[in-house]
Amino acid sequence: METKAEKREKQLLVSIGPHIGSEESIPRIMWAVSISLLPAFIISVYYFGLRAIAVVGVSVLSCVIFETITQKMLKKKVTISDGSAFLTGLLLGLNLPSSIPLYQPVIGSLVGIVITKHLFGGLGYNIFNPALIGRTFMLITWPRPMTTWYKPVAGITTMDAITTATPLGILKEDGIGKLIETFGDKMNLYINLFLGNRAGSLGETSVIVLLIGAAFLFYRGYITWHIPFSFVGTVMALTWIFGGKGGLFAGDPILHLLSGGLILGAFFMATDYVTAPAIRKAQIVFGIGVGALTVLIRLKGGYPEGVMFGILLMNCFSPLLDRAFKAIPFGTIKRK
Amino acid sequence: MNEKINYWKIFKNGIFSENPVFRLALSLCPAVAVTSGVKNGFLMGVAVLFVQTMSNITVSIIRNFIHPKVRIPSYIFIIAAWVTVTDLMMAAYARDVYKEMGLYIQLIVAFAIILSRLESFASKKNVLPSGVDGLGMGFGFLIALVLIGFVRELLGKGALWGYQFTPTKPLLIMILPTGGFFVMGLLMGFFNWINRRFFGGKASADVHMEAHRHGSH
Numbered sequence: 001m002e003t004k005a006e007k008r009e010k011q012l013l014v015s016i017g018p019h020i021g022s023e024e025s026i027p028r029i030m031w032a033v034s035i036s037l038l039p040a041f042i043i044s045v046y047y048f049g050l051r052a053i054a055v056v057g058v059s060v061l062s063c064v065i066f067e068t069i070t071q072k073m074l075k076k077k078v079t080i081s082d083g084s085a086f087l088t089g090l091l092l093g094l095n096l097p098s099s100i101p102l103y104q105p106v107i108g109s110l111v112g113i114v115i116t117k118h119l120f121g122g123l124g125y126n127i128f129n130p131a132l133i134g135r136t137f138m139l140i141t142w143p144r145p146m147t148t149w150y151k152p153v154a155g156i157t158t159m160d161a162i163t164t165a166t167p168l169g170i171l172k173e174d175g176i177g178k179l180i181e182t183f184g185d186k187m188n189l190y191i192n193l194f195l196g197n198r199a200g201s202l203g204e205t206s207v208i209v210l211l212i213g214a215a216f217l218f219y220r221g222y223i224t225w226h227i228p229f230s231f232v233g234t235v236m237a238l239t240w241i242f243g244g245k246g247g248l249f250a251g252d253p254i255l256h257l258l259s260g261g262l263i264l265g266a267f268f269m270a271t272d273y274v275t276a277p278a279i280r281k282a283q284i285v286f287g288i289g290v291g292a293l294t295v296l297i298r299l300k301g302g303y304p305e306g307v308m309f310g311i312l313l314m315n316c317f318s319p320l321l322d323r324a325f326k327a328i329p330f331g332t333i334k335r336k
Numbered sequence: 337m338n339e340k341i342n343y344w345k346i347f348k349n350g351i352f353s354e355n356p357v358f359r360l361a362l363s364l365c366p367a368v369a370v371t372s373g374v375k376n377g378f379l380m381g382v383a384v385l386f387v388q389t390m391s392n393i394t395v396s397i398i399r400n401f402i403h404p405k406v407r408i409p410s411y412i413f414i415i416a417a418w419v420t421v422t423d424l425m426m427a428a429y430a431r432d433v434y435k436e437m438g439l440y441i442q443l444i445v446a447f448a449i450i451l452s453r454l455e456s457f458a459s460k461k462n463v464l465p466s467g468v469d470g471l472g473m474g475f476g477f478l479i480a481l482v483l484i485g486f487v488r489e490l491l492g493k494g495a496l497w498g499y500q501f502t503p504t505k506p507l508l509i510m511i512l513p514t515g516g517f518f519v520m521g522l523l524m525g526f527f528n529w530i531n532r533r534f535f536g537g538k539a540s541a542d543v544h545m546e547a548h549r550h551g552s553h
Contacts, residue, residue, distance in 0.1 A: 107507075115518070115522075119525065137509060140508065140509045140512065140514065141507050141508045141509040142508070143508070
């Protein structure tokens with residue numbers, strides 16, 4: 001125990017902060033997040049074939065190239081080695097269907113990197129998640145290619161592919177009965193969703209590998225439980241309450257948890273340092289907001305999936321949330 | 337007024353340094369709503385040009401008879417009168433266009449840019465400069481709408497003035513309202529850049545603030 005005098009002594013020492021150095025840096029974090037997405041990428045190649053490599057490759061490459069060009073044009077230091085553009089490209093690619101024409105990710109990257117990121121001031125200043133804005137732009141511009149999903153082929157060389165709807169698409173159009181019928185029984189449905197054997201965006205399908213990546217991020221301390229857990233918890237609670245056809249508390253929260261882009265969105269995109277609040281309490285409110293918007297769109301909206309719009313809409317509120325939950329320094333007198 | 341009035345400068349002011357859309361950032365709502373094509377943008381621009389010029393002249397003529405306390409309602413009446421003239425003229429002589437544009441023409445009454453110029457310019461200046469200012473602002477608005485419409489129609493529909501020259505729509509988002517904001521923002525940034533790079537001027541946000549300080553709306 002320190003005595004009072006010792007404490008005062010410490011307080012009286014004057015030196016210029018910051019006092020605690022950290023080994024962490026932007027490149028380290030960005031590359032670690034990229035590595036944590038590697039399992040999802042590998043499994044997407046397993047399920048959707050070599051096309052997955054092409055789509056993700058084009059996204060990553062065009063993001064890095066656009067970052068270089070923009071920073072050259074704005075006469076800024078070129079910072080492609082910090083991995084942020086690489087990560088944006090990776091996230092964008094993993095959020096696309098395998099069948100997309102390959103010029104489209106290029107335009108998506110252009111919108112994400114140039115407009116969303118650099119025209120707002122570059123890394124750290126962007127209001128919205130660049131990868132998600134790129135994807136939204138693509139979804140609205142090319143609605144058909146962006147919602148043409150293929151059944152996983154489970155074999156790298158298999159070329160013939162069958163189009164099908166995503167589980168959430170089937171749920172929206174034909175109801176839960178049809179969805180269970182497609183997969184056999186309910187248990188089978190859960191297992192297939194958990195393993196990722198279903199139609200969907202490249203990186204979103206396999207819950208288990210995404211959780212492995214997320215566990216790595218938790219282990220390194222790059223993400224905390226606040227955003228992902230409040231987000232996922234809200235989605236599960238609200239779909240349980242309102243998701244069913246026959247009255248309240250009849251929904252299927254596990255189905256909603258395992259389908260769509262919920263896990264990818266909650267652990268890898270809603271937690272983006274730049275576009276999410278930094279204060280813990282604000283992060284919880286942020287997560288609840290994203291979850292509520294996601295459920296609202298999933299159950300009542302025109303689109304089957306709402307994670308992307310939910311995150312983007314709450315991105316707008318991040319600065320306000322941070323301000324609302326700003327810690328009051330000890331001893332501050334409340335103004336009336 | 338002893339000094340000689342530079343009419344060319346007043347006219348140019350509305351097109352470049354105080355362009356209603358790109359510099360003053362006024363009347364952005366119609367600038368997004370009617371610019372899904374060059375043609376609509378052009379016609380809207382012409383209508384605004386007419387209403388702006390005539391309202392400016394009218395207000396300038398009777399500016400000494402309007403009591404300051406009721407000036408805003410009076411301006412609205414004057415604008416409404418000229419909008420009605422435009423509305424009836426279009427209904428009589430350009431029926432096809434009117435069917436498409438009729439609603440938006442009537443909305444000109446509420447355009448911020450028109451009221452703003454009456455308040456900040458026409459109510460203080462003589463008839464001739466006021467008319468020239470109306471022409472300049474009107475042309476500035478017209479040019480802005482045509483530019484936005486040009487980009488949006490070209491990218492969104494693959495067409496210009498209704499003539500299709502691509503089989504599909506290249507970037508559907510551009511003809512949706514979202515695309516309107518994208519194009520307007522990018523063009524505004526482009527104009528700011530030109531202004532700063534070649535004329536050493538201010539960004540549109542600063543111009544906007546100054547316009548506010550001068551008592552306009």
